[in-house]
Amino acid sequence: MFPRVPRLLRLLIFTCLYMYCLLLLHTVRDAREAVSTKNKGLKGEFEARAAHVKTECALHPPPLSKMEIHARDATRVSPNLARYYSSLHLKAALKNVLYLPRRNLTWCLVAKVASTSMSRALLEIEKPRHPRTQQPIQVVLRNTFRPVELNKVNQTIGPSIKFLFVRHPFQRLVSAYRNKLENSYRLEDGEYFYKTYGRNIVQKFGRRSVEGGGREGGRRETEERKDPEVVYKREPTFPEYVEYLLHTDPTDYDEHWKPIAFQCHVCRFHYDYIIKYENFKGEIEYLLEILQKVGSLPANFKLEWENQGGTDDKTAAKYLDQISKDKRWKLYDKYRHDFLYFGSPPTLTKSMCGQPEQQVVYRVPYPRPPGELRAQYLPLPCDLNL
Template sequence: MEEELVRRRERVWEVCKASGLVSEDGTSKTEPNAWEFFIDERHHLVWCNVFKAASSSWMYNFNLLGERGYKEGYLRKSRKSPLTLARARFPRPTVQQLKAALPKSLSFLIVRDPFERLLSAYRNKIEGFRHKFYRKVAREMIAKFRLKTTPAPGAHRSSGIEKSPTFSEFVSWVISCAKKVHSRKSGTYSGIPGFDEHWAPYFRFCTPCAVNFTVIAKTETLAEDEEYIIEKTGIGPALGRTRQGREVRSRPREAVNAAVGGRTEDLLPRYYRTLRREQLDALYDIYQIDFKMFGYDATKYYEMVLQ
């Protein structure tokens, strides 16, 4: 396990250098994006919350941690979002606070295949106007791209959601937002309308070139990676686990953000085959550092798209 974690960190560092994200002296060219981090000083644990990558389960975990962790009964009944509850216990840190906490903490983030995460965000936030918060941006997608996007043969539209943005329209929106980012001198995604935290690239969102994470966990090896984190920090009892890792408390149903209509990984061909090659090329340009940094391969997606 230790050797694999070292390999993951080394890969990140090599990509940081190759991508020009660090200076010649090895320092990051940008400050850490401290706004998105959680710092649990009591357990010496630091987490960058990557949305759509096991974020629901770890948000739940952090709500149990802290000197005044919430009781499970309260979490079940509360109408407040898990993020709102967690931030009440773990306020957004400053850059200085994050830098002070990192040397004495186990720090981690969790990643998944970037294009799988992108589809998960689309299905959960945009498709079918399921979330009130995202309805406005979804309508903006339609207004901007519906007349400009020719529906591809076999384009997927689920029953009852014909009026919501297609995946192709969503991708065009993401690409347009990224162009706004690159036109900025800062090169950051903050303040760019529509470039949401649920699909912002990892290397910008969690700034791994500025933060040397102890653990780079992956959804593909999540069970093993999580057990390592729990064992090293000793948070098992607070999470209701025995030494063998068995959960002794039931987890509220709301803590698991299950996909509606099937697992995202099983639905990749259905959605990505609606994209054209030039769309995928532009999309890969946005996320290619994430692919390289965390060891993912985009080849299969090029086999799915329209030529």
């Protein structure tokens, strides 16, 4: 027999248990309300982003592609020829747009914006036993999901759930330079990017020339460089890389630094979810939860975010500090559609500007030729000193 507990003590124990249960209940309820409020906020944010892109596409449509120009000109000669050029344009537009028929999903694959992580995760659920290969995982994914037939785009991609990841244009182009061009010996595809882009950039925009070209090839400097303190390297410097960007049509850029607006054709395909790289973790968790609820992704789908944190705002600002203010404006103009379509760049902290740490947004005029007035203003990080 257990000893009889005094009534007062029993009341005290029951009261404590009751209060604990109430506290637990309120904690769970508050947590659910917080999640619900956060989700409602994200839902509204995604809807606002999609609506913003549509508005900006109407106000500032992207330039016509070469095939679109040919199609426009061909309408005066032959409707069949015009349709042919239009089909070539649509085929090129679908290059980075991956449609997953079994899951009713469409994802625009953009290099340097979590593309490796998402490609690997999607490949695991579609072909869990895919053979190992030396090809980049993005190439394997593209080969797995062939582009849809041109005459079925409206029936396939149109009603599907469409999403893409975006990133601050300056941060992305700096990341591409550091990852693909800065050191050709560091990565497996370094030699490819050196032979395809790096060597040509140096020969055309650098005050030096390179002989040999291979990893073991000879090299020599034929002209005196502006800064004798800089250690010679065969790869292009960041200012030379910027010169290449400024003298090249953005539609001809490599996919690693090509504007996202031109890769994903956001004015042709209206994306439901535009995930910002700066808030990737919270926003992708919400999107995956939605896709799992509607059955587009399995419950065990996992996205392991790779290569995160390599190039942040502060790192990008250090590289951009190597070029003049005028060239930053010109570079900004090259990526103006990304700035317009995808909203404000990420804010930096005043501590990066030599001031007490505090979130701040500096507003600067949108670059246009002198003499042309424009009321468009966009927030930019103070470190870019535009």
